Amino acid sequence: MCFEAKRLYRLALGPVLMLLAMVSAGAWAADGERSTVNMSPGVTEVGQTIFDLHMIILWICVIIGVLVFGVMFYSIIYHRKSRGVTPATFHESTTVEIAWTVVPFIILIAMAVPATKTLIDIYNFDDAEMDIMVTGYQWKWKYEYLNDAGENVQFFSSLSTPQSEILNAEAKGEHYLLEVDEPVVIPVNTKVRFLMTANDVIHSWWVPELAVKKDAIPGFINETWTLATEEGIYRGQCAELCGKDHGFMPIVVNVVSKEEYAEWLAGKQAEAAKIKELMAQTFSLEELVERGKGVYERSCLACHGANGEGGVGTAIAGSAIANGDMQGHLDVVANGVAGTAMQAFGGQLNDVDLAAVVTYQRNAFGNNMGDMAQPIDVYNFKNGQ
Amino acid sequence: MGAHHGPAKGLGRWLFTTNHKDIGTMYLWFSFAMFILGGAFAMIIRAELFQPGMQLVEPGFFNQMTTMHGLVMVFGAIMPAFVGLANWMIPMMIGAPDMALPRMNNWSFWILPPAFLILASTLLMEGGAPGFGWTFYAPLSTTYAPPSVTVFIFSIHVLGLSSIMGSINIIATVMNMRAPGMTYMKMPLFVWTWLITAFLLVAVMPVLAGCVTMMLMDIHFGTSFFSAAGGGDPVLFQHVFWFFGHPEVYIIILPAFGVVSQIIPAFSRKPLFGYDSMVYATASIAFLSFIVWAHHMYTVGMPVAGELYFMYATMLIAVPTGVKVFNWVSTMWRGAMSFETPMLFSLGFLVLFTIGGFTGLMLSIAPSDFQYHDSYFVVAHFHYVMVAGAVFSMTAAVYYWLPKWCGKMYNETMGKTHFWISFIGFNLTFFPQHFVGLAGMPRRIPDYALQFADFNMMSSVGAFIYGSSQILFLYNVIATIVSGKPTSEEKTWDGAEGLEWTVPTPAPYHTFETPPAVR
Ligand SMILES: [Cu+2]
Numbered sequence: 001m002c003f004e005a006k007r008l009y010r011l012a013l014g015p016v017l018m019l020l021a022m023v024s025a026g027a028w029a030a031d032g033e034r035s036t037v038n039m040s041p042g043v044t045e046v047g048q049t050i051f052d053l054h055m056i057i058l059w060i061c062v063i064i065g066v067l068v069f070g071v072m073f074y075s076i077i078y079h080r081k082s083r084g085v086t087p088a089t090f091h092e093s094t095t096v097e098i099a100w101t102v103v104p105f106i107i108l109i110a111m112a113v114p115a116t117k118t119l120i121d122i123y124n125f126d127d128a129e130m131d132i133m134v135t136g137y138q139w140k141w142k143y144e145y146l147n148d149a150g151e152n153v154q155f156f157s158s159l160s161t162p163q164s165e166i167l168n169a170e171a172k173g174e175h176y177l178l179e180v181d182e183p184v185v186i187p188v189n190t191k192v193r194f195l196m197t198a199n200d201v202i203h204s205w206w207v208p209e210l211a212v213k214k215d216a217i218p219g220f221i222n223e224t225w226t227l228a229t230e231e232g233i234y235r236g237q238c239a240e241l242c243g244k245d246h247g248f249m250p251i252v253v254n255v256v257s258k259e260e261y262a263e264w265l266a267g268k269q270a271e272a273a274k275i276k277e278l279m280a281q282t283f284s285l286e287e288l289v290e291r292g293k294g295v296y297e298r299s300c301l302a303c304h305g306a307n308g309e310g311g312v313g314t315a316i317a318g319s320a321i322a323n324g325d326m327q328g329h330l331d332v333v334a335n336g337v338a339g340t341a342m343q344a345f346g347g348q349l350n351d352v353d354l355a356a357v358v359t360y361q362r363n364a365f366g367n368n369m370g371d372m373a374q375p376i377d378v379y380n381f382k383n384g385q
Numbered sequence: 386m387g388a389h390h391g392p393a394k395g396l397g398r399w400l401f402t403t404n405h406k407d408i409g410t411m412y413l414w415f416s417f418a419m420f421i422l423g424g425a426f427a428m429i430i431r432a433e434l435f436q437p438g439m440q441l442v443e444p445g446f447f448n449q450m451t452t453m454h455g456l457v458m459v460f461g462a463i464m465p466a467f468v469g470l471a472n473w474m475i476p477m478m479i480g481a482p483d484m485a486l487p488r489m490n491n492w493s494f495w496i497l498p499p500a501f502l503i504l505a506s507t508l509l510m511e512g513g514a515p516g517f518g519w520t521f522y523a524p525l526s527t528t529y530a531p532p533s534v535t536v537f538i539f540s541i542h543v544l545g546l547s548s549i550m551g552s553i554n555i556i557a558t559v560m561n562m563r564a565p566g567m568t569y570m571k572m573p574l575f576v577w578t579w580l581i582t583a584f585l586l587v588a589v590m591p592v593l594a595g596c597v598t599m600m601l602m603d604i605h606f607g608t609s610f611f612s613a614a615g616g617g618d619p620v621l622f623q624h625v626f627w628f629f630g631h632p633e634v635y636i637i638i639l640p641a642f643g644v645v646s647q648i649i650p651a652f653s654r655k656p657l658f659g660y661d662s663m664v665y666a667t668a669s670i671a672f673l674s675f676i677v678w679a680h681h682m683y684t685v686g687m688p689v690a691g692e693l694y695f696m697y698a699t700m701l702i703a704v705p706t707g708v709k710v711f712n713w714v715s716t717m718w719r720g721a722m723s724f725e726t727p728m729l730f731s732l733g734f735l736v737l738f739t740i741g742g743f744t745g746l747m748l749s750i751a752p753s754d755f756q757y758h759d760s761y762f763v764v765a766h767f768h769y770v771m772v773a774g775a776v777f778s779m780t781a782a783v784y785y786w787l788p789k790w791c792g793k794m795y796n797e798t799m800g801k802t803h804f805w806i807s808f809i810g811f812n813l814t815f816f817p818q819h820f821v822g823l824a825g826m827p828r829r830i831p832d833y834a835l836q837f838a839d840f841n842m843m844s845s846v847g848a849f850i851y852g853s854s855q856i857l858f859l860y861n862v863i864a865t866i867v868s869g870k871p872t873s874e875e876k877t878w879d880g881a882e883g884l885e886w887t888v889p890t891p892a893p894y895h896t897f898e899t900p901p902a903v904r
Contacts, residue, residue, distance in 0.1 A: 036836050037820040039756050046752075054753045061743035068739065072714050076732070081654065081721040088719040091656040100711045101704055108700045111750065116693060118752040123689040138529075166832060168438040176437060178834045196686075201525040202619060204684060204759060208825040213755045215685045217620060218524065219613020222686035235834075239684075239759040239827045241518045243525060244445040247830030312445070341529060 040208050043230040043255070047211030049118045057111060125223055128193035132184065136196075136203030136216035136238065138341065139245035139302060142348070143184045145265070146195075153268040156348060157182045158298060159248045163306070166248075178235040181298065183252035187261035188231050196222040200343065201243060207236030207251055215240055228255040243341075244312055245302055278352045279375040285359065288372050292360025295353045300361075303341060308365030312341050317365035326373060329358055330381045351378040391894050400495070403487035404894060405472045406790075408494050412469025413783075415498060417859070419461030420776075422505070424852050426454035431814075431848040434841050439832055447831035448516035449508065455519025459637070460544050461501050463775045467640040468493075468551045470782055471579045473790065475555060477885040477892065478573045480564025480901045485557035493550035500543035507533035518829060520630065523611035523622040527603045534604065538597045545590045552583035552590075559583075564884070566903035570664070573883050574657065577664050578643030581671045585632045585639075588675075593629040596622070620685050627678035635674040638738075638770060639667060641778035642709060645731045647883070648785050649713050652728035653720030654880035659712040666705035666712075673702050683754045692751050699749035703742070710739050725878070726800030730781035733808050734774060741769030744819070759829075762822025768815045777807070780858065787862065788877040792891025793869030799861045806854035813847025 034040050041051035079085055133144040140158035147153075160181040164170040173179070186192050196205055198216040206213040207226075214224040228234075236251040256264065283291075296304075303313035316322050321329050333354060334346035345354060355373040362369040392398045392407065402408060429450050433441050442450070472490065476483055484490045507514040512531030515521065526534060559580045563572070572580075599622075602608040609615020611622045650657040657663065680699040683692060713735055722728070744766040748754055757763060780803075788794050817840035822828075826837045833841065876886045884903070888896045 034824070034836075036824045036840075039753075039823045040825070050752050050756055053750055054747065054756070057747050057750055057753070061746060065739065065743060068710060068714060069736065072717065072732075072735070075714075075717045075720065076722065076724075079653075079717065079720050079722055081723045085719075085721045087653065087655040087721040089655065090719075091658050091660070091716075092662075093659075096711075096715070097659055097662050097708070101708060104704050104707045108703060112697060112700060115696065115750045115752055119689060119692060119696070122752060122755070123692075166439055168440065172437060172835060174835070176835050177832060201529050202522055206759075206825075206827065208756060211756065213684050213758060217613075217685065219619070220686070236825070237827050237830070241448070241522070241525065241829045243529060244443075244448065244516070246448070247444060247827075247832050 034209070042209035042211050043228045043232065043234070044209075044211050044226055045229070046118070046122055046226075047209065049114075049121070050211055053115060053118060056114075060107060060111070122224075125193055125225055128191045128225055130186075130190065131193045131195060132186070133195045133197070134184075134205055134216060136198035136200075136205070136242065136249075137343065137348070138200050138243050139238075139249040140299075141184075141203075141205070141238075141249065141251060142199075145268075153265060153272065155182050155268075156299075157184060157252070159250055161248075175235065177248065178237070178250045178252070180250055180252045183233070183254040185254045185256060185261060185264050186226075186228065187258045188228055188255050190258070191225055191227045193223060193225045196224065200341075202240050203238050203242045203249070204240035205236070205251060206239040207234050207253055209234040210236075210253060213239055228253075231255050231257060248302075275350050275352060279350070279379065282374055282376075283356075283372075285363070285370075285372050288356045288359040288374075289363055291353070292356035292358070293364070295349065295357040296360050296364075299345065299349065300357065308361070308367075316361050317367065319361075319367070322361045322367050323369060326358075326362075326371060326377075327381065329362065330354075330373065330378065333358055334378070334382060346382060351375040351382075354378045401491065403483070403491050405476050405484045405487070405490065406892065406894065408484075408490050409469045409472030409474075410790075411494055412465050412472060412497075415494075416462050416464075416466035416469060419457050419465065419501065421855070421859075423454050423457035423462050424855065426450045426457065427848060428852055430454060431845040433831055434833070435845040436842065437833055437835055437838050442831070444831045445513060445516055448518070448829070449514040451829050452515050452518050452521075453504075453508070456504065456515075457501070458771075459519060459633070460541075463637050463771065463779070464548065465497060466779050467579075467582075467637075467775075468548075470575075470640065470644070470779070471551075471555055474786065474885060475558055475576055475579060476562070477888065477896055478576050478883055479559065479562060479567050480884050480897050480903065481558060481562035482895060482897050484554050485562055486554045489550050490554050493547045493554065496543050497547045500540045500547065503536055503543070504540040507536050510536070520626060521600075522626070523600060523603070523619050527600050527611055530604070535601065538601050541597045542594055545594045548586050549590050552586040555579055555583040556587070564897070564900040564903050570661070571903065573643075574646035574660070574663055574667075575640070575643035578639040578646070578667050581667050582636050582639045585636050585671055585674065589629045589632045589636075592625060593633075596625045596629060599625070620682070623682050623685060624679065627681045628675075630681065631678040632671075632674040634767075634770070635670060637775050639671070641734070641738075641775045642667065644778040644782045644785075645713065645734050647881075648727050648731045648781055649716050649735075651785075651878050651881040652725065652731075653717045653722050655716060655720035656882075657712070658715035658718075659708070662708055663712055666708045669705040670702060673698065673705070677702065680749060680751075680754075683751045684758050696749060696751040700746070703746050703749075706742050710735070710742070725784075726795070726797060726804055727781045727785035727878075729801060729804040730777050730784065730807075733804065734777040734781065737769055737773030737777065737811070741766055741774060744769065757822065759827055760822035761818045761826045761828055764828045765815045765818035765822060768818075772815070773811055780807075783862065785878070786885070787865060788872055789885060789890055789892055791866050791869070792871060792873065793865050794872045794877075795861055795865040795869060799857060799864075803854055803857045803861060806857065807851055810847050810849075810851030810854055814844050814851055815847070817841075817843045817847075 039051055039054050041048045131146040133146055135142040140156050142156050144152055144154040157180045160179045161177050165172045196214050196216040198218040203216040205216055210226040212224050212226050214222050232255055234253045238249045303311055304316050305311045308316035321332055336342045336344035352375045355375045355378045359372040433447055510533040514533055515537045517526040599610040603610055609617040611617050611619050646657055677699045679695045748757055784800055821837045821840045826833055873890050875890055884901055
């Protein structure tokens, strides 16, 4: 008896451990806002339906699991040789075979119906009130607000967690790896359509609470949409392996009231106008180097290293190009190097930033050219090609 | 049977052997070596993920580790392990003296180690090893790949060749060399599942070869199969890859089904329930595996009709898979069970594979998959089917047939300990990954946000436990071979059925030189 109980205990240990894990998981889920153990229904209707589908199928699996494992453990306990049982000899039954083919089939059909409905909903792109073009880059996102009236607003959004936190030199902040320099802003209660593409390799734009995951594929445009019903900050990440810094290209979406959104958009447009103005100005070497340092750290450091020592990209310190002809340098940065990870920054950086970063590279990391590129030089270079 | 001759002596025995048992043994040892290598890569991955922040490796190297881990485990550990098992067991199970094409058999093994040597050498190459994942999606694996990709392509070609030769051999053996009276519907299920697997392999390995050849053309010969800039399509890559890749996962799991279908009846002391339906279920799974590939691609932007079709077809797989699980449980029902190590691993398989099947069913629901896809939920799912499925059943197979192979008995206590440590370590590793995946952690990232920290640490601890339990396994096997208790019982297990249990123990170098009579 005691021996039997011990065996029983040992056999039950595995499932019990697992159940414990599940239960404790459920308890944690109760007090946090966004569950750390389960899918989030998020702040969209689609997200809620997806969540419901997920829970239904989960419960179906749990019930079937309890039945199957129940039968299994019953035989493990009662139909064991050590109890002196004689084994039965039956080995087929057409009736039960048919039953357990047909019953699951019916359950599947019952599951397929709501799934189909949800999928068709997700594929309904009609009546979008605004469009945002999302472009994946190694390793950042570009957002472009497409509107008929006036200038498009566009900007890049990249990881803002400092390298020192990643390398454990500093304590990690609350939104470690899920924070960006410039979040994408959308209005609440508005159907926003996202057009997805990529500049280099395949990326995937995933924000769990907006119930959106769509691949951004170079040369193709995918569409998807969301309709957030609650204001807030929602965070996500690139979901498709896209190279070295795949883990470091987060997404932050700021859902704000319609008024706030209008204000934000007007601000962005004014900013764009200001850049236009700056492009007509002439800067001193110091100004350019200072601005260029910021640009370098945001856009180039990942590949060329904090001290220009290189990495995925070639070294800038002592580089023949950064210490050579200005036109050649501008060419590499504006047009990239085909077939390598060096992208064309001509379309990514405005003329001021491009002039600044080139100037910086020529006058930093021990490079000492003393010359500089003005925004107008970049403008002329681009238009002279 | 006077003309017996034993194995040749020395290294030549292994280099030139055409004996199915020798070749099987080499396959098994090779796959175990690869299992340890792939496991070492996994340990590096889990060590880096032990805590948030980058501690041990560079992100680029981390990607190389995930890539090499996947490639080595799939192509180097699991597949060759089952081929080794097929080599040892199929002739003995169908009453054949050897494989039908013994010289090709020698070749299909011996091109394998060089292929993996070449693949492993990429780790030392300039630019590093492939870091684009075992699924190597273009253009990350073409335009943006390190130079070592060309070497990778070559090694894929070679190991594809090896698989195709191995499969042709198995097909030829099963179709032509069965003992008189061994009709198809009398074949042990392990033979059946391997026959079907071999057909899958012959069908899809050339597709993989085509896929990597297109990459090679894109990289070196100016074509644009996978580059939109030249009129190609990166999504085409995924269609071609998964047309190979989906059947591939069944290539891995079907022989595992075969193994547990041998072991569960043996330790239940009761015939397998629903033999015929097992055969039909295996065949339907194989058929369905060809028409569901794009369920790995729900987020690439297929038209809704395509999406629906792939969802329905994928859900259907649950039916034959369910039939199998129900049959195994019914086999145990009213049996007289005992729980030696092979049975424990088979039961571990049954429980955990079923959980993996459940998550698979969840993943098939396209709208929900938009949230699951490329998250740790998927990582948890496929490790439940690949590790707890394929690897557990393989381990069960080794314990089950080891006494027959070497005429010595392994240490049962150590075997059981191995099982329990594996079982606990495995679940500790992969169960929490369901949680972090659902909570939003993408796969293939070297560092993660703070809310995922606890479960990742748990996962890493589990992985170290599971990993180190394999040392116990290795020790147990070696100790058995070197100094195990000799046994000469023909039937090691009183409930075991099949021709392999009618030959002497240890199985002589040549078996069934005259065909047995099959009732
Ligand atoms: Cu990405």
